[in-house]
Amino acid sequence: MSQIDPPPASLSDSNSDILRAISAGLGIMSSGQRRIAAMILKDPHWAMQSNVKELAARAGVSAPTIVRFARTVGCEGLRDLKLKLAAALAVGAPYLHRSVTPDDTPADVARNVVGSVTAVLAEWQRQLAPADIERAAEAMHHARRVDCFGTGATSNFLAQDMQARLFRLGIVTNAFSDAHLQLVAAATQTREDVLLAISFVGRMPALLEAVAVAKERGATIIALTRTHTPLAALADIVLGIDVPRDATMRVGTDAYVVQLLMIEILMVIIGLKRGPSTISRLGEIHQILQTHAVDSDDPSLLHWGWRRVLRGEDADPASKADG
Template sequence: MIKKAPLPNLSPDPGSDILRSISAGLASMSAGQQRIAAMILENPHWAMQANVEDLALRAGVSAPTIVRFARTVGCDGLRDLKLRLAAALAVGAPYLHRSVTPGDSTAEVVRNIVGSITSVLSDWQHQLIPADIEQAAEIMHRARRVDCFGTGATSNFLAMDMQARLFRLGITTNAFSDAHLQLVAAATQTEEDVLFAISYVGRMPTLVEAVAVGKEHGATVIALTQTNTPLAAIADIVLSIDVPHDATMRVGTDAYVVQLLMIEILMVIIGLKRGPTMINSLREIHDILLTRGVDSDDPSLLHWGWNQVLHSGKDEASEF
């Protein structure tokens, strides 16, 4: 009978940073242990608070495997592992990024941050409900008007981006960030309209109030927000963006990226619903921007633009 080599103790002393020790020992771990390690490194705050059953379920292993992993990384058990996680989180670098630990090299920072967002996107994809996305796309496709509301720097940008995309699809659309204009727009909506509210935090009182007004006037409310928020509670359709909270930003990179992806998904589905005519229209828009846009890669267009300006100046001068 072949004896297996003992697993290495990955934590050299009780005072070491457990997150760094886990990260350093990834290469020597089994596939199951690597899944547990990745889960902890991706969201140590959650791992510190979760029970053994939740940890096992998310990592796809058994509960005893979680306990064995804790001992493998030099802890007395799961409770000791959580205490060391708490100590590691208290001393700092997760306030820059939850996947970065003090002393990480540039290569490690790149690997950890890219790996973190990849893991977040995978988890988020599995949470999505295609039927809700389909319903939202169908209603927007048939709407008389779609008003995009976003309050705050990120939400406002996303609302404007969505308005620009819907406009290209031939949908009558607006984007509002001002609280008063949101109320005015909401008050003019009807049962034929859609109010698309964007807010990761989902608690801005003025936005929630404007959404309530739109709903009172019969509009269908679609919310791009977290599941358990006041905005989600009032929406007819919730497109959830439940991702780990950022250490420093109210709307971190994870939230920003998944919101952009949801908008992209919606626009593609709506475009397909609008059929070949819309696709031909988009092709024409692309060709016009390519051949007539002054920011094209074709340098001759830049000269063409300057010639237009110069000729225009000469024509104005000749009038005097």
């Protein structure tokens, strides 16, 4: 069969609960599709975490048959099927965590939570678009200025973290969470600038308004968000963070960890682009922090500082020898 069958109305109409849709459609499925359906219904957690080859091997079908099955039950493809499976499992599970049951021991909780995040990360890694990451890194590397926008507790923290990392690499950068300051920053952007907008939700009105202003000014818009959001639609480059929604949190642990990893990947690539001088710069910063910072690995520095404070003396680094 060379073409993908359109989803039957009886199935696509009920795709709000994918497990119910699969069960309801068993009677009109082919034998191969029934084997896939039985496999998913028997172990939906495993199905959500497995790739197309693993699914095909267990069901005894070809990889294209897995994709056709996803379309048959009203999904856009395998990734959409997995996201709907994750949503269905989250709805049916305790609100503390989709992978934890009330009878789990602390050891079970640790294993299940870590295993869930690991599975999500593996699937997210398979979905990464290296070309888009490269384009984003290149744009920030050459930018006159990079403004990082975040709206909400998590996005604001991530924007601040991004700004701190870019600053260490020698890039002129700012981080804004206030809607008014975001508009001011957007109004002063040019074609030489980059706006990095961070939002897992991807539909915060004030953020979208500021991004639209920067886009009108000619800035390159990079969005760290889910791929099918209004923010993604505005962006020139989308760094996708499509992971299952949390049952109760707007930005759950999966989304938080994936965004941190994307920032880390970007920083390493940008650092490599900026060459040996940047590596030397980072080494100098590390040395200064080790020598002067109160959180130095050398505890004598901290103790020396506190001794001088307790004596009521000025903390003169040149006088360290008296400690």
